[in-house]
Amino acid sequence: MAIVFPTPRRLGWRLNPVGLVAACVIAFWAVIAVIGPWITPHPPGEIVDYDFFGPLSAQFPMGTDYLGRDMLSRVFSGARYSVGISLAAVMIACTAGIVLGMSAAVIGGMTDTIISRLLDAISSIPSKLFGLVVVAAIGSSIPVLIAVLAVVYTPGSYRFARALAVNVATMDYVTVARARGEATIYLIRAEILPNILGPVLADMGLRFVFVVLLLSGLSFLGLGVQPPNADWGSLVRENMGGLSFGAPAVIMPSVAIATLTISVNLLIDNLPTRIRDRSE
Amino acid sequence: MNLAEIRDLHLGAVTDSGRKVEIIKGVSLDIAPGEIVALIGESGSGKTTIALSLMGHVRQGCHFESGSVTVDGTDMVTANETARARMRGTTVAYVPQSAAAGFNPAKKLMDQVVEVAKIHSLMPLDQARAKAVDIFRALALPDPENIGDRYPHQVSGGQLQRLAAAMALIGDPKLVIFDEPTTALDVTTQIEVLRAFKSVMKNGGMAGVYVSHDLAVVAQIADRIIVLKGGEIQEQGSATQILEAAGHPYTRSLLSAFKPDARVARAQDVDQLGGIVLAADQITAGYGPVDRHGRPHKIALHQVSCNLERGRNLGVIGESGSGKSTLARCMAGLLPPVSGTVSLGGNDLAPQVQRRSKEELRRLQIVFQLADTALNPAQSIGDSIGRPLRFYHCMKGGAYDARIAELLDMVRLPGAMRHRLPGELSGGQKQRVNLARALAANPEVILCDEITSALDTVVAAAVIDLLKELQRDLNLSYVFISHDLSTVEAICDDVMVMHHGRVVETLPAAGLHQAARDPYSKLLFASVPKLDIGWLDRLTQDPDFTAAMAAR
Numbered sequence: 165m166a167i168v169f170p171t172p173r174r175l176g177w178r179l180n181p182v183g184l185v186a187a188c189v190i191a192f193w194a195v196i197a198v199i200g201p202w203i204t205p206h207p208p209g210e211i212v213d214y215d216f217f218g219p220l221s222a223q224f225p226m227g228t229d230y231l232g233r234d235m236l237s238r239v240f241s242g243a244r245y246s247v248g249i250s251l252a253a254v255m256i257a258c259t260a261g262i263v264l265g266m267s268a269a270v271i272g273g274m275t276d277t278i279i280s281r282l283l284d285a286i287s288s289i290p291s292k293l294f295g296l297v298v299v300a301a302i303g304s305s306i307p308v309l310i311a312v313l314a315v316v317y318t319p320g321s322y323r324f325a326r327a328l329a330v331n332v333a334t335m336d337y338v339t340v341a342r343a344r345g346e347a348t349i350y351l352i353r354a355e356i357l358p359n360i361l362g363p364v365l366a367d368m369g370l371r372f373v374f375v376v377l378l379l380s381g382l383s384f385l386g387l388g389v390q391p392p393n394a395d396w397g398s399l400v401r402e403n404m405g406g407l408s409f410g411a412p413a414v415i416m417p418s419v420a421i422a423t424l425t426i427s428v429n430l431l432i433d434n435l436p437t438r439i440r441d442r443s444e
Numbered sequence: 445m446n447l448a449e450i451r452d453l454h455l456g457a458v459t460d461s462g463r464k465v466e467i468i469k470g471v472s473l474d475i476a477p478g479e480i481v482a483l484i485g486e487s488g489s490g491k492t493t494i495a496l497s498l499m500g501h502v503r504q505g506c507h508f509e510s511g512s513v514t515v516d517g518t519d520m521v522t523a524n525e526t527a528r529a530r531m532r533g534t535t536v537a538y539v540p541q542s543a544a545a546g547f548n549p550a551k552k553l554m555d556q557v558v559e560v561a562k563i564h565s566l567m568p569l570d571q572a573r574a575k576a577v578d579i580f581r582a583l584a585l586p587d588p589e590n591i592g593d594r595y596p597h598q599v600s601g602g603q604l605q606r607l608a609a610a611m612a613l614i615g616d617p618k619l620v621i622f623d624e625p626t627t628a629l630d631v632t633t634q635i636e637v638l639r640a641f642k643s644v645m646k647n648g649g650m651a652g653v654y655v656s657h658d659l660a661v662v663a664q665i666a667d668r669i670i671v672l673k674g675g676e677i678q679e680q681g682s683a684t685q686i687l688e689a690a691g692h693p694y695t696r697s698l699l700s701a702f703k704p705d706a707r708v709a710r711a712q713d714v715d716q717l718g719g720i721v722l723a724a725d726q727i728t729a730g731y732g733p734v735d736r737h738g739r740p741h742k743i744a745l746h747q748v749s750c751n752l753e754r755g756r757n758l759g760v761i762g763e764s765g766s767g768k769s770t771l772a773r774c775m776a777g778l779l780p781p782v783s784g785t786v787s788l789g790g791n792d793l794a795p796q797v798q799r800r801s802k803e804e805l806r807r808l809q810i811v812f813q814l815a816d817t818a819l820n821p822a823q824s825i826g827d828s829i830g831r832p833l834r835f836y837h838c839m840k841g842g843a844y845d846a847r848i849a850e851l852l853d854m855v856r857l858p859g860a861m862r863h864r865l866p867g868e869l870s871g872g873q874k875q876r877v878n879l880a881r882a883l884a885a886n887p888e889v890i891l892c893d894e895i896t897s898a899l900d901t902v903v904a905a906a907v908i909d910l911l912k913e914l915q916r917d918l919n920l921s922y923v924f925i926s927h928d929l930s931t932v933e934a935i936c937d938d939v940m941v942m943h944h945g946r947v948v949e950t951l952p953a954a955g956l957h958q959a960a961r962d963p964y965s966k967l968l969f970a971s972v973p974k975l976d977i978g979w980l981d982r983l984t985q986d987p988d989f990t991a992a993m994a995a996r
Contacts, residue, residue, distance in 0.1 A: 335817050335818075336812040336814060336817040336818035337817065337818050337819055337820045337828075339778060339812070340810065340812065340818055340881070341831075342778065342797060343776045343777065343778055343797060343805070343809075343810050344805060344831075344832060344835060344836075344885075345797060345798075345800065345802055345805040345835075346835065354820075354823070354831075355820055358820070358822030358823070359820065359821060359822050361822075
């Protein structure tokens with residue numbers, strides 16, 4: 165009998181080329197988000213060029229902004245805010261949504277009704293308006309932004325997780341566990357979660373994209389990250405004036421947003437079979 | 445000249461992992477005009493695949509490799525899709541297993557039945573409708589003039605199956621393919637459907653292919669039987685030949701699985717242990733919203749009482765909707781009854797599972813019908829079996845591992861299986877794992893809810909043998925719920941017949957037929973198909989039976 169080595173392909177963890185490229189782009193931005201401030205060629209806050217809205221050049225690979233600051237440095241240091249805030253927000257939103265969703269599906273009855281109606285009420289508030297009111301009331305800071313984004317995206321995550329968990333909760337193996345006298349915590353952790361993990365992870369990726377876009381939108385409206393710091397959304401806003409000159413300063417942060425969000429979408433569309441199979 | 449000829453047919457398939465498998469390995473068979481040929485075998489034997497190839501159809505992922513399928517002079521393998529479509533419905537017709545899934549719920553039955561005539565422009569619509577009514581009459585459907593105006597959900601399962609046959613017969617096909625048409629039906633309904641099919645086929649002089657796993661059903665309707673296994677023909681011959689002088693070992697194992705050894709009651713053991721281990725007293729339960737008097741919308745059980753003596757087995761038998769599974773759910777505490785009590789070893793149990801003690805729960809275990817959905821697909825076999833050990837007995841380390849190995853050995857599975865996931869096991873193996881999980885709790889009573897119904901005959905017989913052996917070794921008592929009389933007779937000491945949520949009567953398993961007093965239980969017992977070619981004809985000529993059927 166031949167020896168079979170457990171290669172990623174045999175274990176079902178192999179990515180297809182599109183997924184691999186997408187994963188590389190995401191990894192690139194993740195690394196930049198961590199080490200960005202140390203590898204910027206110029207200090208992101210300082211005016212380094214005599215010209216504003218400068219073109220692409222060897223010295224300024226992404227051009228310069230409306231004050232003559234280096235765009236590459238600003239995009240790199242902005243990655244920390246865009247990726248970091250979105251990641252924190254999506255983690256909180258999805259954790260809360262999934263835990264509540266599974267609890268509602270397993271416990272059922274009044275608990276289910278109360279949680280569902282409460283979150284329905286939250287989801288009925290327009291997200292940008294909600295952000296506007298909160299920021300106007302208590303001012304904009306990073307914890308407030310994370311909290312706002314998390315609250316906005318919890319109901320969607322809850323709905324999705326609950327819908328999946330309700331289907332799993334009627335399976336015989338869950339009934340067997342109930343008949344054995346298992347506690348709700350065990351049912352959620354061991355019987356339900358592993359069987360909804362695939363689609364839930366995919367949903368999490370999708371929700372991350374929404375959060376990046378909403379954060380960029382809020383920053384664009386001036387409600388997000390405040391100057392002198394800037395995330396990608398604020399960078400687009402600052403350099404709006406360059407749009408009519410075709411300045412790279414307005415295009416580059418938009419490209420950064422687009423590459424990140426499209427890559428996340430492509431990655432979840434091309435997840436390894438091992439994860440995808442769980443969703444079927 | 446044969447109507448259909450299959451010559452050295454090879455069919456291949458590509459699995460999800462890209463592996464190529466051959467599912468039909470060189471099958472040749474003939475069907476003469478007017479002849480009914482049965483294809484019999486277990487699941488995965490290729491019987492449906494062969495039947496579908498007669499229509500030139502292969503299921504998703506499969507393809508013709510070589511060989512020919514000639515129907516009425518046309519080779520279905522090489523014919524193009526247009527030519528095949530022209531043949532379907534007019535030369536070859538198909539009756540699916542699940543008629544409920546075969547009908548569009550949004551359209552009236554008549555519109556769907558005459559669809560074949562409409563698509564092929566066989567006749568004007570009025571004429572097609574008149575013809576459909578004639579077919580309804582021939583299939584003994586009630587109110588043939590108006591039944592076509594109803595929607596699929598307004599007729600019963602047996603009626604729907606006959607309407608599916610009417611849909612197939614409207615184009616006057618020369619060959620009708622029946623794909624397990626009575627498998628999902630209750631025995632009493634099965635008789636009506638079989639009788640209708642048989643008379644229509646005989647009067648119309650049509651040839652048929654009858655796909656089934658049930659030898660007794662096939663014996664009633666087929667002229668010739670072909671036994672399949674693993675995509676190859678094992679044996680073929682006339683119905684009498686196969687039933688009375690089967691040559692092939694596989695056919696013989698099919699036949700012997702049909703008549704399992706009856707349970708030998710061991711009187712001395714009963715004397716030793718004695719006592720009632722599980723009792724239900726006047727249980728009323730149901731589903732749906734509860735009204736002002738605390739009664740649920742749909743009552744599924746009306747004051748059901750039963751007793752299970754230690755070391756003995758109680759069979760619960762009834763048709764679908766008789767409340768037998770609801771009874772198991774009440775006993776297990778999954779559905780709290782409206783009134784009545786369940787007691788275990790003389791102590792009353794709380795109605796809800798949450799209020800029962802761990803010790804009470806441990807003593808009463810439940811095993812479900814569908815082995816696939818009863819195992820968590822994300823947990824290894826070892827973890828599934830091991831959970832009750834940790835939960836009830838707080839076992840750890842070496843003792844835990846040793847006990848899992850012992851449990852797997854008890855249900856005759858190799859010890860290495862503990863590392864596998866449920867998806868890698870066959871249906872019979874999964875059901876053994878389910879049993880092992882129940883045994884892990886060291887129970888006194890196991891509720892078996894149709895545990896053999898989804899298994900192939902031979903596999904089911906092996907599971908029944910295993911249950912008997914375990915009972916001998918571990919001193920268990922079973923409540924065995926089933927719609928299949930022969931399995932209940934094989935394992936139980938007492939049989940309780942249920943109908944519409946009420947207990948009809950409780951009888952000793954030995955000599956059920958003689959002891960039955962109630963007309964419903966007589967009808968139910970008489971409706972179980974027998975391995976006897978003339979059984980259906982004799983039964984329908986029996987005036988007592990016909991009267992009981994009409995009174996149903």
